[in-house]
Amino acid sequence: MRATAVAHPNIALIKYWGKSDIERNIPAVGSLSITLDGLTTTTAVSFNSDLEEDEFLLGGQAIPEMSGRVSRCLDLVRERVGAQTRARVESNNDFPTAAGLASSASGFAALVTAADAAMGVNIPQNELADMARRSSGSAARSLFGGFVELRLTPDGPLPTETRQILEPFDWPLRVAVAVTDAGPKEIGSTEGMVRTERTSPYYAGWVDTSEDYLAEARSAIARRDFEALAEVSESSCLKMHAVMLSARPGLVYWNGATVECIRKVRKLRADGVPVFFTVDAGPQVKAVCAPEAFDRVAAELAAVEGVSQVLASGLGEGARVVAS
Numbered sequence: 001m002r003a004t005a006v007a008h009p010n011i012a013l014i015k016y017w018g019k020s021d022i023e024r025n026i027p028a029v030g031s032l033s034i035t036l037d038g039l040t041t042t043t044a045v046s047f048n049s050d051l052e053e054d055e056f057l058l059g060g061q062a063i064p065e066m067s068g069r070v071s072r073c074l075d076l077v078r079e080r081v082g083a084q085t086r087a088r089v090e091s092n093n094d095f096p097t098a099a100g101l102a103s104s105a106s107g108f109a110a111l112v113t114a115a116d117a118a119m120g121v122n123i124p125q126n127e128l129a130d131m132a133r134r135s136s137g138s139a140a141r142s143l144f145g146g147f148v149e150l151r152l153t154p155d156g157p158l159p160t161e162t163r164q165i166l167e168p169f170d171w172p173l174r175v176a177v178a179v180t181d182a183g184p185k186e187i188g189s190t191e192g193m194v195r196t197e198r199t200s201p202y203y204a205g206w207v208d209t210s211e212d213y214l215a216e217a218r219s220a221i222a223r224r225d226f227e228a229l230a231e232v233s234e235s236s237c238l239k240m241h242a243v244m245l246s247a248r249p250g251l252v253y254w255n256g257a258t259v260e261c262i263r264k265v266r267k268l269r270a271d272g273v274p275v276f277f278t279v280d281a282g283p284q285v286k287a288v289c290a291p292e293a294f295d296r297v298a299a300e301l302a303a304v305e306g307v308s309q310v311l312a313s314g315l316g317e318g319a320r321v322v323a324s
């Protein structure tokens with residue numbers, strides 16, 4: 001009744017922001033991401049009938065504010081199997097938690113994968129992805145490696161369907177993550193999404209344009225067209241931050257160094273370096289580039305004032321069991 005799984009964060013190139021159903025945590029828009037290999041969450045789950053409650057440790061410490069979400073995620077696996085047994089969950093990230101580096105994505109992807117293996121059920125990957133999605137919208141994508149798309153399937157057996165669209169080695173891009181502030185973000189994504197939907201006059205436009213962006217990105221990936229993927233990804237990112245900024249009160253996830261990194265990436269691309277930026281609900285800048293451009297991109301970002309660290313990553317595999 002024990003298993004350990006690893007999962008990596010993913011970063012969305014075509015972003016999701018907003019929920020069509022807050023109770024069931026169904027995203028308002030589809031999304032498309034790349035899974036990273038340089039950052040890892042490792043989670044051990046052991047079900048034990050002696051436990052009266054689930055226990056959750058992150059980095060060796062109890063995190064009471066997260067334990068409810070962890071238990072609710074385990075409940076989905078327990079309900080699927082018809083089990084009641086409580087579990088001890090020990091999770092470790094080798095990167096800063098909750099700073100816009102998608103630790104919840106890798107965290108819940110590793111959790112459902114380890115829980116499934118510990119129960120010995122072998123739930124299909126797409127179903128595990130949908131379970132992870134209930135806990136964190138972006139977590140479904142970390143079940144898969146390489147380039148991944150989450151589609152809304154309101155008429156399907158599950159409300160979302162997540163699938164790999166390209167293996168990591170089919171287009172081995174690299175990612176430099178410029179850390180500009182490693183502290184936790186001020187406003188969590190669910191609260192930010194609800195505020196945006198309720199108050200932004202641009203929210204409908206954000207939702208209405210998402211399918212066209214997904215189609216463009218899918219086509220750019222099929223053609224391995226870096227420039228086209230760069231253009232549509234930066235636009236999706238800026239469109240998401242525009243709708244966040246237009247909420248009341250406006251959501252400003254960036255700091256000064258975030259803006260300087262964006263300007264640096266744009267300057268590099270104008271000079272012919274194959275690189276583009278993306279930024280999630282936090283101040284870190286992820287620069288996606290061709291492998292040969294990585295060293296230059298990382299060095300240029302490290303030189304930006306306010307950047308404390310540049311993390312290196314390639315594209316990685318989906319969540320998987322490493323020990324049982």
Ligand code: PMV
Pocket residue numbers: 011012014015016017031104105136137138139189190280281
């Ligand atoms: O996974 P959540 O519900 O915390 O939402 C994260 C949303 C963004 O990271 C900002 C965008 C995305 O698609 O990952």
